[in-house]
Amino acid sequence: MELPNLDLLTHVPQRWLEVAEKYLKAIPQVRARLDKETGAVLSHFEKRLKPYRGTLPAFERLPAQGRPREEVLRELEGLERREETRWKEGHVSGAVYHGAEDHIAFVNEVYALHSQSNPLHAELWPSATKFEAEVVAMTANMLGATEANAGLPPEQHICGSLSSGGTESIMLAIKTYRDWARETRGITRPEMVLPSSAHPAFDKAAHYFGVKSVRVPVGADYRADVAATRRALTRNTILLVGSAPSFPHGVIDPIAELSELARKRGLGFHTDACLGGFVLPWAKRLGYPVPPFDFQLPGVTTMSADTHKFGYAAKGTSVVLYRGLALRSHQYFTATEWPGGIYFSPTFSGSRPGGLIAAAWATLVTMGEAGYLEASRHILETAKALKEGIAAIPELHVLGDPLFVIAFGSKTLDIYKVMERMGARGWDLNGLHKPPAVHLCVTLRHTQPGVAERFLEDLRAAVAHVQANPGEKGTMAPVYGMAGTVPFRGVLSDLLKKYMDLLYKV
Template sequence: MANLLSDTFKSDYMLPKVGCSRENIDKKLKEILAKDPEEKYAAMATYCHKGSQDVQDVLLQAFSKVFQKNNLIAVMMPGQKQIEEELLSMCANLLSGGVKGVAANISSGGTESIFSGVHAAREWAREKKPHITEPEFISPYSGHATLNKAGHYLDVKIKRVPVGKDFRGDVEAIRKAIGPNTIGLYASAPNWPYGTYDPIRELGQLALEHDLWLHVDACVGGFIAPFAKKLGYKIPEWDFSVPGVMSISADLHKHAYAMKPASVIAWRSIDLLKYHYVRVTEWPTMEYASQGFVGSRSSGPVAAAWALLHFLGEDGYLEYTKRTMENKRRLIEGIEKIPGLKVIDNELSILCYVSQDEALPILAILGGMTAVGWVHFGTMEPPMIQLILDPRADQFIDAYLKDLAQIAARVRAGETFDDGELRYAN
């Protein structure tokens, strides 16, 4: 198992004896950051969900006003508390599916939001199903890796069930996996590896039949699906309009284009917050409680997200979604013009393509594209290349398709490249 520190890591980089000038710091930062990929080559991978320059300016302007404030103690700052609650209200309404009374909490990202959903389910089960001492969650195999991290920390066993041939959750397989210790089900809208929606309407019914908590991971789709649906795209049911859905995780720093880190965990009703909060009174300084697992946190990302939602508004997000989906259409059309390559059928902004020709191994294609500079995410089961699309991708699509066609031709002609790595994080 790889260490997350580099192989060359040494504890010998020391604090300077004398402080550096701002000019020298800026110069050094530029030198170090020059090692990172160019914008063009990573815009559909590591630099995705960035938004326009106007968006960046709005985020930085709001962030700079409050980044030194601590939102853990927003209760002592009426203005900051108003900003947070207005942001959460906007998010709750977008994720509600028209259901009244939805509540939401801010978090540091999808990991904390998913953790919070599993934690609340565990606390709910302790009250409703006290006989269960070894709780289990069931998820399609495609559920995000952070689900297992949450299970590890919370002592909740995660049972993963193979997906169907369409890369979506298999309802009957999940039904068969339900056992006496099952407390919850996990579904994605969409999942990260394949960009596909699980059958959430059916899983909601299954959750109701067995009195289980259903958490929907909409970290990718939560802030684009409502607008795609308004534009006429066919989006499977996924939000609180589906009976049985108890909690939803959705990342502001993905298709809301907010500053990282920013996510929300939403609840079907405010009554469920009692399973979320951990209120500590056994210490000298009265009650301690926070929005989620994290304690001290900068007010900057909260204010930046609030500012951006006001800046773009519904019309702005509709335009961003329209451009994103048009970019996907262009890429699908261009990729499938290359003999042997096929885009899998999914929803929204994640595009995954595979090779259907043994003479065109997808890892060789990835290696060739890597050699000319492109950065990709990817999935290994089965091997497929992944692109993450947003409105900015339009300026890079032609160059990408040109290079892809050339690499495919070179591989087909017998040229070899080192196999690329299909991964997300390690």
Template structure:
């Protein structure tokens, strides 16, 4: 289920994308064309019939992003690459990564994924300690594991009231991790012009119970890179950790740097950086469900460990939060990395950076719009003259799917490989010019926009909400969850 950011949501239709079912509502997609399974069938259906149904659905849904108009989501967009990964996944899909005695390939795949990611993040710069890592289930998983490691380190030192300090722009997964783990979260505002946090502002939030700082490379809202070098100096000065969230940029920024783009050092070359998260399932072009968390010191990694030696089922030892995992994801991630290599990632990064530059040039040419900060491969744009959400409303029927930002209201575009196709930038320019004219007209008339600031672009029909409406938000999320897991009326 998507994660919903419900701080300030404009009223939007209750749908989660194109309605391929032909019905009036997407709450029960495909119910008019395919059987609805209200109970486990007495007799199973032929494999060919089931696969044909899945192929039809997948083909229709692929059309929503194949034209290159969807922000983020499909980072690769290459069906040949997906077929290759699917074959690699299929050979190990049934394997439980826990069973290393039966399937030693899991040790090879996971070890090499971590080693290759350490190489990308300049693990060779680490001295005095032995770096290590974990493969997790995604960005939120890597962040959760990192916060757990810092908390356990604090507990071992007698700090039972730990706090974590992050810029407001750092991913909300840190908020969730702190909520789950009982860590106080201290949020520091960013400079509204640069969209970056300053080390001085972070320093003001630190006290004797602070366990770590957070910096982003780049952050999700604006794609900008926090001053990691300054934060590293601060972390060293105060004797605390520094987590660099490279979940979004970890597998594209290093290649942008190699190509000569202005990408500051953010990895283990920076003294003070103690952990880094980087999502292989984003610009690493692996299948969804993998990320890598790196540690400057394996001693910090030990905070993940859980053991129970007195259980009747045997001595239980778990090196991370997850238990069973499909070996297929490790195999597919490894296959993606070794197939592409530095040259492949660099070629794709060149296309992505140049496309992002071209799209930002289009935005900057519009007098009513402004780019937030100085971004690289993804960007956000806002307006002081019109309601920017009207722009998203007008472009949505043309196939564009943006992510809404807030404080200030803005539109986010994460450039991925589908946007690098010929003609996409030109379509963006033509549709954006039309949308601005529409937005001027609607804004002048005082008409409210339909779309709004919702993480992941998931609409919810929630208007003007703030954080102080917990009970109401939970009711809304209940209804959304119930709708998305419900069956159509009989």
């Protein structure tokens, strides 16, 4: 996609750009040009996202007669074989965090045993609520609850719920703070202050729940700027946010300083440990430099930690934790006037898959402390070797000082072209912007023999190729470049919406 020189627009206030964009998009010639350019990009995406067209049956209507189960199973097995190679070989960033065949088989067996259970009907399946309560308790105690609870009455102990993933955990926390602030402080126009590196799930929560998201810049080390956070506080601020670690750069924000600022102001503080919750406690025990980030800090009032990431459970579970029952109660929903009877649910979902809750419980109790400690040891050792190997490539540099999520960029090369060349060699990496970079989230898949060495070998070759072919545009690199440079947010938003439309095309 050919783009004009937009450098002069980088310092124009965003509200002016939004007005200008609105009028530009209303001009037929501009609209036609945008449609043509985005159409070309989407056409490329469609080929990648819909590889089974014309090779497998497609269904826009229910078949008149149901297909034989054996036939359907054969088709599903074929799809699994086709799609599992790259993640099994460790050629993806994150995505699959354990992946060993015996572990997958065990988790699948547990899910099958409890596939019909649903904690909405606690009397029918009390096992589901047992599992959920114990997963929450185990996660809380791993994240400092034992120390935080000492000497306090039970109603002030760390508590929580299971959600469907990190995004729901974060959204539950923000909804909870909104309602808490409205009831206890009379705040009707709530704001939260968070670093620019915090996960977009916070903005999603702000969008849904009417909370203003105030983003502040990170420092030269890519960690949240405490002074900038302090300056951003207003009478409507209800909480502050920090990441442990942040998704883009893999560094841990200054949680101690941020949470203490929140505590002194009577605000909530959320530690987003979706990525690090099941790694950092063990990294600290192994002697790695892990600053305080959990409930041992008195200012931390909520946390999120994903059991389906480095907790190694099946996809679809995360834990959101609260300092005390009174705060968690604002998460709950109750309906007392419905003709269908009394209704209540702790999270956004009504019915929830008890099989996933059972799988999370079974994973935690079979891994145990020793299992998580050993898994973290392998991941951190592999990440150290990768970080050193990347830093040794003269054209590249590592951003910040990460532990296991390693972001790297370049001052001399188009890093997105390097990422694209890595894609041609079978690697699926995450593109970042502001600044342009690429990252690899190291998992147990990367600790397999030879994977780290293969990554560094391919990375050196990718860098050499981009150096030798400076005029090569590639196919995806311009899209990533556009995301980091185009000041008109609506253009990118429209493209992303069309991309999502594409996902739903048969």
